[in-house]
Amino acid sequence: TQLLEQSPQFLSIQEGENLTVYCNSSSVFSSLQWYRQEPGEGPVLLVTVVTGGEVKKLKRLTFQFGDARKDSSLHITAAQPGDTGLYLCAGAREYGNKLVFGAGTILRVKS
Amino acid sequence: KAGVTQTPRYLIKTRGQQVTLSCSPISGHRSVSWYQQTPGQGLQFLFEYFSETQRNKGNFPGRFSGRQFSNSRSEMNVSTLELGDSALYLCASRELGTDTQYFGPGTRLTVL
DSSP states (O other), X not given: OOSSEEEXXXXXXXXXXXXXXXXXXXXXXXXXXXXXXXXXXOOEEEEEEOSTTXXXXXXXEEEEEOTTSSEXXXXXXXXXXXXXXXXXXXXXXXXXXXXXXXOOXXXXXXX | OOOOEEXXXXXXXXXXXXXXXXXXOOTTOOEEEEXXXXXXXXXXXXXXXXXXXXXXXXXXXXXXXXXXXXXXXXXXXXXXXXXXXXXXXXXXXXXXTOOOOEEOOOEEEEEO
């Protein structure tokens, strides 16, 4: 059983479209991170959210942490081919505990 | 600051051999974690070290082991390699007092 359910698994969209990736759990997390990974490379940190209800923006990317700290979403506005990659969410259930990863969302943005 | 570095980047071994992978964390980061990533299983946690002691461990057989040195650099060892050990092995470091992990580029291990 995946502790962090990430959806959708795959997403293929046209350049300029908007999209949202979801990360859900029945567990509470002390913090949640989003990463983007390209083939053959390590995940690159996009953002860390720690406060319930927190919203963070990174250019065209908007990250939200649920009020109860059990879920998170990543919204991309006007997707570009450079956004193509594997998006991973990861949560820490308690401070200092190991990170739990979602299965990932493979995003392909076609020009 | 320089990021997390891992060596080697690519490795080809045969079944039954052993392998040692190396990781240098970001300067000042004392915690180092190791992960295995495969297409079928995703990212799976192997273990975490800080202060030269293993603090957390995932569900991997004893063939997978690690250690950390006084300068926080870490090594991971896999003995008696199996075909299923082919994967991208990722190292991540974090500052104590935070949860955010920063990943290295990984070592691609292929077992023939």
